[in-house]
Structure formats: structure tokens, C-alpha cells
Amino acid sequence: MTRLTLPRFVFAALLAVMALLPVFSAPALAAPPANLRIGDTVALRVPGEQALSADFKIDRQGQIILPEIGAVVVAGLALPEAEKRVRDALARVYRDLDRLSLSLKDRRLLVTVLGYVKNPGPVEIPGDATIQLAITAAGGLTQGAQLDRFRLRRGETETTFDYKKYLDSGDHALLPALEPLDTIFVPASPRTGNVQIDFDGRTLSEAGDGGEDRSSIKVFGEVNKPGIFAHKPGSTAIDLIMRAGGVTRYASVEQIRIITKGQPSIFNLQTFLDSGKTSLLPELTEGATIFVPKQLEEIRSGKNTVYVMGEVAKPGAFDSKPGAGFIDILANSGGPTRFADTRQIRLIKADGSVVLVDLPLFTEGKGGKLPEVSSGDAIFVPEKTDTKEPSWLKVAPDRAVKLMGAVTRPGRYEWSDEMSLLDLLAQAGGPTQKSDMARIQIRASETDKGKPVLFDLTAYLNGQVATLPKLRAGAVIMVPDLPSSPVDMKGQWVQQAPEASIYIMGQVGSPGRYAFNTQMGFLDIIAAANGPTGSADLRNVRVSHRHGKGSRVSRVNLARYFETGDDKLLPRVKPGDVIFIPDRNREWLDSPKESTVRVIGAVGKPGRYRFTDDMTLLDLLAEAGGPTDNALQSKIVVINISQQAEGARLFDLVTFAKTGNIEKLPVVRAGDTVYVPNTSQSDWKIFMDGFRDVIPIVSIIALIGAL
């Protein structure tokens, strides 16, 4: 084996070039290792010795294992030194080793990765690999690894480094360079707890990324993801709150408490957002604490505070600014809800006075100016009253009207002066079918002692009445019932006011007292009383009108109405009137003498008989039973009662019967008298009676003369 020798100047030039190489190429590749390291692979070449010419890897003990020789420690040696040591070792067995050469073929790193990696243990990585590659070779990080607390152990020394910073920046300088046999330890986050469970890394990270060291910033209270977060220089309270998921809807953003450098302070996030002044942001130092309090837990008060309560979206206390109006404050509270009674909003002034605000009226442009709101005032938006709700006592007496009687939902209703009686009735479901809408009674108040106002709703709906009655809060309205049927009259008449009744007596099916209103007519009440009986005298129906001055009685010829159908013959009756239908069989007792004819003398039934102009003397005699057997039928006398003088006329029934001459039929009018004499009043009878009286006288005179 021959040794190759080079001229000295060539060797010096080569060294100079090698010294300059790092300037122009990558450091890992350009700078030849000064010493061999564990993990390096060296190539041994011994010409003629096939078994020795192979690649050998320097193991963790720093040695290579040569055939027949065994272990030779080469780690830590420069390559020529290592070559000499190998030659010396081989020289014990082999000869002619002049041409032996040892070169560095490959460089690898043998490190150990432990902790929160998927495959902890020794890994072999390229010689210029970084910690990231080592972690990758160990299977990568597992969930729960604390990224900013990686530790690197080299021999007896241990170094902690922030792997997260490297991930954030990509700066390799932030990671320590690896050396063989280094141990990388990936710690677990303190949030993982002491019990091994499968957990979700995302939820874990939401609890904060800070360790338990004093530099972390704690954010808790009304934030969405409270936790401990790592401090980063320059971070503001906004950053930390954002990392904590932002504030919840209940957060009191004006009262955020921050403890930094051991000093508590209040951070008004609302003011910051309103103004945008970064000077309002407090400086956060390591170990700071941020607490976002719950809004409801605080009792706010202050010189600029106004309060909004009741049915608004966000009731509470609000800081008022000069110039803020009623609407501004109401809008800040989210505005009235759909349950709010916006017509009854009350502004309770700080001095105790109360101002009623009708918001719809204002929005319609009729409400004038809204009241001014000052600090300390309270706006109360009451709940809308639900009439179905049993707690109707919510309506104050001065805002309520009472609706009773025959309506679908009688009760106490809230009243507004914009409403009308129809609105009220509609809200109560309207009158029932049995209601007497023609006699709605209205009292101004419970203490109203006067007569109730009567309102005829039917007439209003028919257009006969132009206006609705004026109602005010406190009014009492009664809608009376109609009788369910005429049969019920006896039981219900006591409930009826006399002025709501009409009376019908005499020859009808059901005489009595009936509910009546101005919408009903004469025939309605006759029909309700089951109509006239068979003996009713329809020609002499009388109606006593009890309204108006004095008394007045109408006579109704109902028979004529039935004959002609002329409605004008029917009288106009009103509640309180009395209708009397007489009995035809007792008519002569009830009829005045001016409307009857007296038939006296020799007739079957002497008496007073009703006479109308469509009758004749013959009708009258027939009705009176006709002349009797001893009637002087040829001398029937009719006495006419006239306007100025009375006169008598004779009627010869016998001759009339023989001749049928109607010219000889005397006239008879109501009020006249008919006398039928008997035969004792005949001329012959008178003569014979007289003759019988004369004969004895004549006989006496003749006797005296003879003597």
C-alpha cells in the first residue's frame, strides 16, 4: 500500500478554499465537521480487504464495530485522528494498511423525544435537523402539549425554550441547536389535570394558553371563554378579552376590573368603544387579572343615571348625556316589547311627580312634545293588559269601564278616550243573541245617582241615530237581556223595568206584560201574546198611550186591517202602552151609546147592538132575534138622533115583506133607537079597547034615558 503525498502549497491552497466555503454555502453542508459524532456514518476503505471495506455507524457509545477487531471509539475525534486510530487497531490483525482511508459518509443525529408526542423515544434525524424535525420524527405533538415550555436536556444541563414563539415567527434562532444524545421533553399543559383522559384539545385551549406561571393573564367573569392566557408584550385588555371569546350579553362592559402591577382599576369598555381613545386602554403587565362583572349584579347609580323599567327589551340603568331625549333613552333600552302598553308609559320624575306619555299618540304627530328626561328620572313601561287575564286589577279605576249584562265577555275593560262604545262592545265579544241592544243603559260612574242614559244601538246601526254616546273612564254600561220566549214572561216580568214593558189584556191567547222596545210594532206584541181569541172584537181594539201629555186612547179596527192590509191602520205603540182587545160578546157593556143602537120592544133579544154603516135595520132586527109573535110588525119605529133635531120614522115590515121595496126602509145610524111595538099598540086594538070602554057608558046613558 502506497501513501499518496501532495506538494505542500497545493495542500495549503486547498485548506484556504475550504476555509472560505462557509461564506458561500449553507453552514450544515459547507463546514466539514471538526470531529466525528455519535450518529455519523463513516466509510472505511481498505483495498484488497473486502470484508473491511464497508460503512460503519458510530453508535450511542461513540464507537464503530469493526470485523475481527471489535469496537473502536472514534466519536469526538477528528477524521485523521479517527483514521489513525482505526489503522492502529487494524494493524494488530492486518498488514499493508497504507492505502486505508476513512471518510465521513453521512451525518445523523440521535436524539430522544419524550413527553406529549405521539411516539416518544429515540429518533434518528438528519445531522442538520431542527427540533421540529425531531418532534415530527417522534410522531408529532399530542393534544395538551404546552408549547411554550419545551425543555432540552443535554447531559446534566436543561434548557427551556418557547416552541410557540418559533411557530409564531418561523425564526430558527429561537430553537436551540441539537446535538447527539439530546433529550427533548414536551410538557403537558397544566389544564390537562392529573387524570389521563381523552380530551378535546380545542376545549382545552379555550381555557387559555397560559401556563401556571405568574406571567399569565387571567380573564374571567362574563366572558365567553374564561381562562389563563399567555402574556404577550403589547397586548391590551381588548386583546385578552377577545382571546377569552368576548364578553357575554350579561357583561357590564362599563365596569371591567383590571388588576395590574397589584393595583386595581376600572376599565370602561363602553366609553372606549364610544370614543376610540387608546389612552383609555390600561397597560397590561405580566400576571394581570381581568374580571368582567355581571351587569345585573351591580346597582348602578350616579348623577347621570336614568332608569328604564318594565316592558322594554333591556331594562336597567343608563347613563344619560346632556341632550339625550326620551326617545334616545327608550331606544337605548331596546325599545318597548310587544307586550308593552305604550299608551301608558309613565315618566317618574326624581321629585316624585309622574308624567303620562302616550307614545303612539306622539308617533301620530298628535301628542305634542315628549317630556324632558333628567338624571334620576325613571321611565316605566307597563305591561299591556290582557282582558283574558284574571288579574284585571292591573287597570286602575280611573282608566277602566265596566261592561255588564248580555255581552260575550262582560268585565272590566281599559278605556281610552279614543275608544267608542262600539270599540268596547267589540272588545267584549259583542252583544249576545239575547241582548236587548235597543236599551243599553249607561251610567257615568258608580256613584252616578241620576237616571241612566239609554242608548238604542239597533237604531244606530240602522242609521236612525246619528251619534254614539260619549263614554269616559269609570262608566258603567249594562246591556239588558231580552226574554227568551213569550212563555217565560211570567217568570221574567219582575226583571223588566216598567218602561221597557208593554201590556196587553183582554181577548188574546196570553195576556200579560211583555218586554218591548221601540223596534217592535203593534203586530209584534199581538203575535207575542198568541194573537186574538175567537171572541175578540177586532173592530174595537183600544190602545192606551201612556206617554205624552194627558191621556189618549186609540181605537184600532183590526178587522179592517186584516181586510185591507193597510199598515197605516195600526197604531204606533211604545213601551208602557196598554192594549185592550175586548170581548165581542160583552161589547154592548163596553161600547158607548154613540156607537150602538138600542133595540127595544117586541123582539127576541132586546138590548144595545153595535151598528156600523154597512148594516141596515133588517140586520139589526135579525141580530136582536127578530120581532116576537105579538110584535106590531107594521109599526116599527126608528128614532134617529141627528145633529140638530131628533125624528122618528115608521117602518112597515109586513108591507116590506110583501113588496120588497127598499125605498121604504128607514135609515138607521149608530146612536139611534128602534122600537118594535106589540099588537096592543095597534089602531084596531086601541079602537076596540076604547069601544069596550064606551059601551058601558052608552048603556048607562041609554038606561037613564029609558027611565
Add this chain to the structure above:
Amino acid sequence: MKRFALLLALTGALPACATWPEEGKGGFAERRAVADPVLETLADRFEHQRQRGAERFAAGLTDEAKTAFVRAQRNHSAGILDDFAVDLAHLQMLLDRIERQIPGR
């Protein structure tokens, strides 16, 4: 004999003591033609009203007027002129009322 004749005369005069009123008339006068010119005028007017629908538009009054015509005719025929004058006035009033109830006068 002279005395007997006187006695007979006295006896014969006895019926003359029972006097009777004169015979009446007019009790069925509506069966005859109208005799009074005023009443006839009113009857013509009434007939004209009936042709214009009086029985439809004033049925009650028309029926009453018919009766009033009967009464007036009877009174006139019976010679009860005082009442007849009243009847004429009543008839005139009835016809006026009927006239007011007939549309399209």
C-alpha cells in the same frame, strides 16, 4: 036616534088618538144612484182615486171612505140633511187624505 049617532061618531074617533110617525126611507140608499150633485162630485173624485191605486196605497182610508159614502147617501135619502152636511165634510177630508197617499199626484 040622534044621540045614538053621536055616540057612534065619538067611538069612531077613538083610533085617531093613536098617532104614528111618517114612514122612513133611505135605509138602503146605496143601492140607488147618487142624487146630490156635491156627493156626485165627490163620488167621481173617489172613483178617479181608486183608478189611480187608492186601494193599494191607502187601503184603510179607502175602505173608510166607502162606508162614509154609504152613510152620506142614506142620510141624504132620509132627508137628514144636517148629518148629510157633516158626512160631506168628512168625505172631503177622507178623499184629501187618500189623495196625499197616492204617489205621483
